[in-house]
Amino acid sequence: MKHKVLILGTLGEFTELVKKAKEKGYETVVCDGYADGIARTYADKAYTIPVTDVDAIALMCREEGVDGIITSFSDLLLECMVKIADKAGLPCYLKPEQLSWYRDKSACRDVLDKLGLPAPGFRKISVELLKQGSEEEIQQSIANLQYPLISKPLDKYGSRGIFIIHHSDEVRKKALQTAEYTDCQEILVEEYNDGYEFNMMTWVMDGKVNVISIADREKTEMEEGMLPLSTRNVYPSRFLAEVEKSATDILQNYIRYTGQTEGALSMQFFWKPGRGIQVCEIAGRFFGYEHELTDMVYGFQTEELLLDYLYEKDRIKEMFHRHDIHHPVKYGAVLYFQGRQLQIADQTAACELAKEKCVVKPWIFYKEGERVIEYGPNPYLALYYIETENRRQLELETEKFFSEMSIRDPEGREVAYRNKIPEYEKEKKTDD
Template sequence: MVKIAEKAGLPCYLKPEQLCWYRDKSACRELLSKLRLPTPGFVKVPAAEQNEYKLAEITAGLKYPLISKPLDKYGSRGIFIIKDQEQLAGSVRKTAEFTDLNEILIEEYNNGFEFNMMTWVSDGAVRVISIADREKTQFAEGKLPESTRNVYPSCLIDKVEEPAVSLLQSYIEYTGQKEGPLSMQFFWKAGEGIQVCEIAARFFGYEHELTDMVYRFNMEELLLNYVYDNEYVTKMLEAQDIRKPLMHGAVLYFHGRLKQIQEQQAAYELAEDKAVVKPWIFYEAGEEVVAYGPNPYLALYYIEAGSREELDEITRDFFEKMSMTDPDGEEIVFQNKIPKYSL
């Protein structure tokens, strides 16, 4: 889009020369390090490298556990947890199968709480639209935990908002972004502060509905008025208070085994629950669950409630009742979990 706008002479919030800092994971990490902003330690490794001693030498400055990830893929594709040096070469080999580049990324693994933050840059200043808890569940040893619930607003806003805004402000002062969408995934641990996972000049998929549900802050309205009525955008941003939700909301993601779906009555019954704002069941009975196919999940549900406590109770009920089975009656759906927030 940015490159097309440049060639067509159309106004756009970014220039092509700025894209690398938002699209290239390696360039983002290098800039964060240059600016001394908190991010996990990392190195780039030749994708074809299998010499254990050479890999140990390259990663000597990193602290285990680590993760291996492709530089040209998004989501959890090709990402593996490396608990110790014995797993290093095997994880590099597995990640290399997912990339079209000559290098992959090895970085320190942060197992702290994770967050999704969406903001809008206005006149060079970062304005917060939302901060959500990005909750994950690990379904298999050595595999990266999968996103299973994003909750609006975060229950840890008071601990993370100020340092997160300060970090993004420092980042865009270097990149030169003066306006437009800006999002960040980041981690936080008590006593250790925040670390950046990803910074992107866009909004998160499957989440713009939640700002509307929780705050009545409509992203489509924001984007249209950015083109046609910028003064109204200013009013929208000034009125947005992330500590004053009208409702508490979440999107629940369900993942599963690569089997044929025979029965999914429970999934359809949950879709009729009064807490559900919008259900999305991705497969029909008789279809095979495919890894990295056109369907990102088995199903997702947008739910809302009057309080975080009520939302958590509804979530537990959904996690317990959700079911899809194969022709042999075996369960397909992985069991989601809610993390403990005792600090």
């Protein structure tokens, strides 16, 4: 019998998953609410149903005879996949009752707290208190937290609705701004960690965490007081040896509590010499616009893993038997360029950078004449996957991109924010 797989998501990062599924001889069905999603071009069948319409997609799965469902790269897609799989009777590595530990920041923090695992100090504040409470009551609600703080929604992803709070007199204003981004009756206020930041992707197999990659997650403060934005993720992390064991142990303890025995598992965390690790977020999926780096740097293909989980689980053990995160084939990075909400007129410089020899894959998201939309289907102005033979060369190439990148609006104003490479206290010497 020929397998028929539903791939939940049709935007650009799903094209390789659809192609790989077809290479393996599977019939492919794609679905989401984006009518012009590029992955539709490659699929055997395509449906335009919002991913949140769980009942409609579950019914479609039964009518189509779908025998597997997969997605990744976004928390919302993960949540919808788990619920659809449950309704349609399809196998999935998480159940709906486990979702809160991967989707609700409050539930995640409660587990970390209960297990004694390190995370920034936090408090939950009711939106009602922020609107109606006295200044004294608001300050009391965050007593003992150390400034700077950040306010964030409990139910959103992609850095939406997150604001830095530097002083006590900013708490109400910034927290109310966060409240505009959530449907919850509470928001989260937590201590802001200024340590190095990391992205870690793993796969759980037979209840054991297997590390796929750990990357340096670099950010740039584009404008004073603005939350720093993601600008480069570097593979492998220069601090891999320092953080790998502690980070893996944290995830192992976490899934022992949540009951996850298989499937994707990722973590964003902070670390600083002498301070140790603090968990930022834990998710049951891989990072969007980043999983390509594991293929570039290690020859480890995420699409292969996701599809083998559905239909050829025995192959996964062999994938990890060959995989060694301490011996990269190349050094790689994804460079993200974020922009102001202006109209795009001239992308010449961005297109020229796409031709650089180190570029494995360029991705320019907007067409000339379009306006940059915050939190629209395009997450960035542009991104570039680059690879080099060593880390020093990677730094040089990055500096070139960060200095030469330019996108102009019709009046000649710069649309792209200027990225910066952060300063590191300690440089590794093993990549010379």
